[in-house]
Amino acid sequence: MKVLFIGSQRYDYVQDIVYSGLVKLLGQKNVIESNWNKKYHIPYKKYPKNIGYFKHSILDSIHLTNGNFDLVVLATTRPDCFKNYIKLAPKISPKVPVVYIDGGDRCEVGGDLERLGEPQLFHKAQSIRDFDLIFKREMKIDTSYAKNVFPLTIGFNFSRLPKEIAIEKKYQVAFWAQDHSHSIRGKALNLLKNRFDCDTNGTHKGNDLDNYKRRGDFYLKELAACKINLSLQGGGFDTLRYWEIPAVGSLLLSEPADIIIPNDFEHKKNAIFCQPSLDDLLDLCKYYLKHESKREKIALSGQRHIYEFHTDVHRAQYILGKVERIS
Numbered sequence: 001m002k003v004l005f006i007g008s009q010r011y012d013y014v015q016d017i018v019y020s021g022l023v024k025l026l027g028q029k030n031v032i033e034s035n036w037n038k039k040y041h042i043p044y045k046k047y048p049k050n051i052g053y054f055k056h057s058i059l060d061s062i063h064l065t066n067g068n069f070d071l072v073v074l075a076t077t078r079p080d081c082f083k084n085y086i087k088l089a090p091k092i093s094p095k096v097p098v099v100y101i102d103g104g105d106r107c108e109v110g111g112d113l114e115r116l117g118e119p120q121l122f123h124k125a126q127s128i129r130d131f132d133l134i135f136k137r138e139m140k141i142d143t144s145y146a147k148n149v150f151p152l153t154i155g156f157n158f159s160r161l162p163k164e165i166a167i168e169k170k171y172q173v174a175f176w177a178q179d180h181s182h183s184i185r186g187k188a189l190n191l192l193k194n195r196f197d198c199d200t201n202g203t204h205k206g207n208d209l210d211n212y213k214r215r216g217d218f219y220l221k222e223l224a225a226c227k228i229n230l231s232l233q234g235g236g237f238d239t240l241r242y243w244e245i246p247a248v249g250s251l252l253l254s255e256p257a258d259i260i261i262p263n264d265f266e267h268k269k270n271a272i273f274c275q276p277s278l279d280d281l282l283d284l285c286k287y288y289l290k291h292e293s294k295r296e297k298i299a300l301s302g303q304r305h306i307y308e309f310h311t312d313v314h315r316a317q318y319i320l321g322k323v324e325r326i327s
Contacts, residue, residue, distance in 0.1 A: 014103025021316025
């Protein structure tokens with residue numbers, strides 16, 4: 001299978017993890033990029049902006065193609081991606097399925113184009129060549145979507161997991177996140193203030209992408225050194241942290257998902273879910289700090305669950321499986 005992958009030069013975690021999965025399944029020569037993304041081929045970015053990176057892939061990523069593809073993937077809700085698709089759409093054969101991956105924060109399909117100031121691009125793209133399948137990150141529970149819309153969350157690329165990951169759990173409870181993206185984050189940080197070791201491990205308000213001290217592989221190692229890690233919604237419910245925490249072997253403590261996540265974690269089996277009000281947050285932290293064997297058993301089960309259902313390869317297989325059903 002040859003896939004035309006229309007992506008953005010900017011990072012998009014869903015776009016990047018799908019690209020990685022497709023390349024692992026189909027090979028670099030069969031995933032043809034339109035808008036060549038240097039982050040996929042040159043190691044100049046640290047985690048998480050290197051999720052789609054492949055070592056020694058520059059030569060294989062340069063294609064001489066006759067334009068014959070088996071699948072077209074519009075990989076992100078970014079204006080540069082949509083503008084490129086609009087140019088290419090008239091040349092796409094009606095027999096070739098077109099997949100649109102909406103990894104944006106908005107719950108409406110294509111809603112991030114409005115947030116980014118160019119909502120007209122969505123309808124223009126549809127009018128030229130509509131999408132056969134749509135995969136939506138923030139697909140809300142109890143919300144109506146068209147029959148060709150399916151859920152697709154981020155997941156984890158284990159190729160990015162550092163070889164030397166922490167075994168010693170030196171932190172108790174951690175939540176290293178921006179607090180301004182959703183009120184629940186600020187509420188959690190208020191509750192955690194002066195509790196456990198939060199004040200000394202960096203769990204506090206005012207964290208921002210520009211002042212994060214933990215970056216790249218060091219961030220994942222530090223995440224693994226936590227007994228309990230929180231994941232709470234920001235711009236959307238689905239965050240990298242939701243998948244990173246169990247992937248590195250830490251206990252995931254989250255609010256219940258308000259989006260559709262196939263094969264989601266289960267409470268007390270491979271993650272812990274608090275009340276949406278956070279009324280039981282501190283009690284859950286205290287309980288699982290005290291009961292180490294239960295905590296570590298759930299954390300290990302969470303890591304296995306990621307390996308079984310939520311890798312980059314699983315995301316690509318899921319998409320290709322849906323495509324096969326309509327072909």
